[in-house]
Amino acid sequence: MSTFKAIVIDKMEVGQTVRLTDFDERDLMDGDVTVAVEYSTLNYKDGLALTGRSPVVRRFPMIAGIDLAGTVKSSSHPAWKEGDKVVLNGWGLGESHLGAYAEVARVKGDWLVRLPSNMSAHEAMAIGTAGYTAMLSVMALERAGVALNAKGAIEVDDYSRSSVANIYAVGDVTDRVNLTPVAIAEGQAFAETVYNDNPTKPDHAGVPSAVFSDPELATVGLTEEAARRAFGAVDVYRTSFRALKHTLSGRSERTMMKLVVERAGGKVVGAHMVGEGAAEIIQGLAVALKAGATKCHFDRTIGIHPTAAEEFVTMRTPVPAPEKQAAE
Numbered sequence: 227m228s229t230f231k232a233i234v235i236d237k238m239e240v241g242q243t244v245r246l247t248d249f250d251e252r253d254l255m256d257g258d259v260t261v262a263v264e265y266s267t268l269n270y271k272d273g274l275a276l277t278g279r280s281p282v283v284r285r286f287p288m289i290a291g292i293d294l295a296g297t298v299k300s301s302s303h304p305a306w307k308e309g310d311k312v313v314l315n316g317w318g319l320g321e322s323h324l325g326a327y328a329e330v331a332r333v334k335g336d337w338l339v340r341l342p343s344n345m346s347a348h349e350a351m352a353i354g355t356a357g358y359t360a361m362l363s364v365m366a367l368e369r370a371g372v373a374l375n376a377k378g379a380i381e382v383d384d385y386s387r388s389s390v391a392n393i394y395a396v397g398d399v400t401d402r403v404n405l406t407p408v409a410i411a412e413g414q415a416f417a418e419t420v421y422n423d424n425p426t427k428p429d430h431a432g433v434p435s436a437v438f439s440d441p442e443l444a445t446v447g448l449t450e451e452a453a454r455r456a457f458g459a460v461d462v463y464r465t466s467f468r469a470l471k472h473t474l475s476g477r478s479e480r481t482m483m484k485l486v487v488e489r490a491g492g493k494v495v496g497a498h499m500v501g502e503g504a505a506e507i508i509q510g511l512a513v514a515l516k517a518g519a520t521k522c523h524f525d526r527t528i529g530i531h532p533t534a535a536e537e538f539v540t541m542r543t544p545v546p547a548p549e550k551q552a553a554e
């Protein structure tokens with residue numbers, strides 16, 4: 227009788243047992259290649275199988291281990307002969323077929339991949355299945371003909387639909403505005419469009435953002451430069467001050483705030499701030515900008531005293547326009 231060491235999961239009346247035990251080679255499942263396993267990995271699915279947290283194991287007893295690298299011991303498969311170095315990922319190993327946490331595995335030759343000559347079994351399993359599913363997904367997308375833009379991101383229309391009608395993409399893979407709440411909003415718009423039959427475009431205008439440095443920096447809407455390009459004439463309101471509390475703390479840190487206003491309609495098209503609390507303050511102002519607030523709305527709003535944010539509603543005099551400054 228030939229036995230080998232294996233980690234075996236057995237089902238009990240309640241729960242399961244996991245043992246390192248001797249396994250009889252005759253109890254291996256059908257397959258045309260027998261592999262001397264050299265290395266395996268510890269995959270999330272293996273964790274689920276070994277702890278029994280999730281019913282991933284489909285037959286008992288089961289040898290755990292979803293992937294392996296090793297050497298062919300014997301083969302009746304035309305592609306493989308004794309001594310060949312092989313890798314196997316998945317194919318139900320450790321779930322429905324006796325797996326890789328063992329000295330020996332018997333598998334189908336069609337499941338095996340040749341180990342690259344410049345890679346050891348150890349190296350192959352160090353990489354393991356990392357990126358494997360991702361790569362299969364990428365290959366499937368390529369085969370489907372999903373088009374990429376010049377930056378390598380998935381090209382989508384206003385409704386997040388890719389060049390293949392039944393494939394949509396949201397989030398960073400589309401490289402529109404790479405922020406968490408934007409990815410969520412794109413996902414919501416996609417769900418609304420596809421599952422509620424209510425075509426909805428994600429709105430990428432006026433997305434506020436912040437740099438959580440010290441002092442903080444936050445911004446919403448157009449920069450002064452972009453606003454000049456978009457509207458020609460703009461008024462810029464700017465203030466820079468030392469926070470009231472720092473007269474007590476003695477710190478010299480200053481705060482800067484800026485409003486960019488489109489001159490013709492008086493609409494506030496940009497709000498920017500550097501200073502403590504900038505992200506919190508700009509998040510609030512983003513609502514006003516989304517609602518189309520004008521400079522008059524800001525002027526009519528009463529401040530909370532003493533706060534830094536009140537400066538945003540008390541700026542009255544625009545800074546001289548660059549064209550005027552140049553003329554002087």
Ligand SMILES: Cc1cc2nc3c(=O)[nH]c(=O)nc-3n(C[C@H](O)[C@H](O)[C@H](O)COP(=O)(O)OP(=O)(O)OC[C@H]3O[C@@H](n4cnc5c(N)ncnc54)[C@H](O)[C@@H]3O)c2cc1C
Binds near residue numbers: 359363406409
């Ligand atoms: C260091 C850093 C700091 C950041 N800070 C902020 C911040 O403060 N605020 C903010 O709003 N944004 C921040 N971002 C940006 C934000 O993380 C991303 O915009 C956001 O996570 C995008 O969400 P997503 O769902 O498109 O992608 P991701 O969050 O990257 O999610 C994609 C997921 O898919 C998984 N995956 C990939 N391929 C496959 C596959 N084939 N099969 C199964 N799973 C797969 C990945 O493992 C990942 O978990 C930060 C980003 C970085 C890198």
